[in-house]
Amino acid sequence: MSASSPSSDAIQAALATVLDPEIGRPITELDMVEAIQVRGDGSVDVVVLLTVSGCPMRDEITARVDRAVRTVDGVTAVRVTLSVMTAEQRAALHEKLRGGAAPRVIPFAQPGSLTRVYGVASGKGGVGKSSVTVNLAAAMARSGLKVGVLDADIYGHSVPRMFGIDRPPTQVEKMIMPPQAHGVRVISTGMFTKGNQPVTWRGPMLHRALEQFLSDVFWGDLDVLLLDLPPGTGDIAISLAQLVPSSELLLVTTPQVAATEVAERAGTIAAQTRQNVVGVVENMAYLPCPHCDERIDLFGSGGGGAVAERLTKVLGHDVPLLAQIPIDVRLREGGDAGMPLVVIDPDCEASKQLRTVADRLGHRSRGLAGRSLNLSPAKGFSAPKHAH
Numbered sequence: 390m391s392a393s394s395p396s397s398d399a400i401q402a403a404l405a406t407v408l409d410p411e412i413g414r415p416i417t418e419l420d421m422v423e424a425i426q427v428r429g430d431g432s433v434d435v436v437v438l439l440t441v442s443g444c445p446m447r448d449e450i451t452a453r454v455d456r457a458v459r460t461v462d463g464v465t466a467v468r469v470t471l472s473v474m475t476a477e478q479r480a481a482l483h484e485k486l487r488g489g490a491a492p493r494v495i496p497f498a499q500p501g502s503l504t505r506v507y508g509v510a511s512g513k514g515g516v517g518k519s520s521v522t523v524n525l526a527a528a529m530a531r532s533g534l535k536v537g538v539l540d541a542d543i544y545g546h547s548v549p550r551m552f553g554i555d556r557p558p559t560q561v562e563k564m565i566m567p568p569q570a571h572g573v574r575v576i577s578t579g580m581f582t583k584g585n586q587p588v589t590w591r592g593p594m595l596h597r598a599l600e601q602f603l604s605d606v607f608w609g610d611l612d613v614l615l616l617d618l619p620p621g622t623g624d625i626a627i628s629l630a631q632l633v634p635s636s637e638l639l640l641v642t643t644p645q646v647a648a649t650e651v652a653e654r655a656g657t658i659a660a661q662t663r664q665n666v667v668g669v670v671e672n673m674a675y676l677p678c679p680h681c682d683e684r685i686d687l688f689g690s691g692g693g694g695a696v697a698e699r700l701t702k703v704l705g706h707d708v709p710l711l712a713q714i715p716i717d718v719r720l721r722e723g724g725d726a727g728m729p730l731v732v733i734d735p736d737c738e739a740s741k742q743l744r745t746v747a748d749r750l751g752h753r754s755r756g757l758a759g760r761s762l763n764l765s766p767a768k769g770f771s772a773p774k775h776a777h
């Protein structure tokens with residue numbers, strides 16, 4: 390080896406900066422680098438182990454390794470060879486990722502969890518619940534938060550399309566690696582049904598599926614997990630409350646929806662499950678007139694405010710109206726093209742409203758307020774306002 394050729398330590402250090410695109414950890418830490426060979430002429434061979442042979446990320450990993458190794462002084466050429474982990478190596482990786490936790494443990498339900506979990510619910514379909522979920526998640530990711538979306542809307546899993554994701558998740562043993570888009574980790578019930586066919590999921594099956602998505606998906610260390618719930622706040626909202634007792638609900642409505650009816654229904658469920666309702670988002674609130682400053686109340690007005698007011702009464706705690714999102718054709722077009730509006734145009738009115746909600750939900754301090762503790766305070770005892 391000539392004096393100027395790079396050391397294999399330097400190559401190793403460069404490889405330690407390469408993150409696996411799905412797991413988000415250095416490939417060296419994941420034991421994915423099988424061999425490094427540095428030749429006298431400065432050319433470097435790296436053998437990388439993929440978790441599965443058909444890994445959809447193979448080109449991306451190759452490119453990342455190539456880029457990183459080329460930054461090392463003295464490197465003249467890089468050759469990346471891909472191989473596949475043996476069953477034992479995969480099992481060891483699975484073990485490592487689980488961090489010694491027992492199987493079927495839901496990390497978000499553990500006492501020390503700092504992840505805020507929000508179920509996004511609506512009284513009926515088509516009000517823009519999925520669009521709101523996707524845009525909130527993308528806005529949170531843009532502000533530097535680690536975000537996951539679990540699309541549990543079995544009647545219309547539109548979330549992957551709205552994120553532009555068209556590939557299934559990779560599986561390492563029993564662990565499911567969520568695809569990422571716009572900085573968000575995404576899992577959808579739609580990724581597990583053949584040809585995206587609607588499935589008749591029944592209560593217990595849905596409960597098990599949700600449990601599996603919460604426990605077997607490698608979510609990593611999330612700040613926020615958003616769940617797109619099926620419309621109608623039914624079984625799945627109850628399952629979520631059981632599986633993650635500290636989860637909270639965000640309600641999406643249009644101004645048109647029979648406000649009292651939706652509020653009663655959602656309120657009854659939330660009161661039963663003791664879930665906190667963080668607020669109401671009124672979507673399709675108005676159509677900005679293309680010729681003047683007027684707002685056209687296409688779907689009526691006041692629905693969001695009425696739901697918030699009604700829920701405040703029913704639940705006995707303040708349920709604010711967090712935003713009024715106008716109708717914006719680009720929100721739908723962006724959804725169809727896999728580009729959330731907050732990414733395409735972060736400063737338009739609809740995006741501003743969405744970003745306000747994202748900021749509020751993403752940066753709330755996670756005190757005891759609104760968390761289900763299943764405790765009743767003793768007479769004369771007033772509970773502390775904050776946990777910390």
Ligand SMILES: Nc1ncnc2c1ncn2[C@@H]1O[C@H](COP(=O)(O)OP(=O)(O)OP(=O)(O)O)[C@@H](O)[C@H]1O
Pocket residue numbers: 511513514515516517518519520521542544545546547619620672673714715716717718719720721722724725739
């Ligand atoms: N503010 C908005 N402006 C324009 N189009 C919107 C807006 N919000 C949602 N849409 C469009 O309305 C349609 C329904 O929205 P979306 O799929 O998000 O609703 P949903 O409540 O999740 O429905 P479901 O529960 O039935 O899946 C989509 O085509 C979406 O792009």
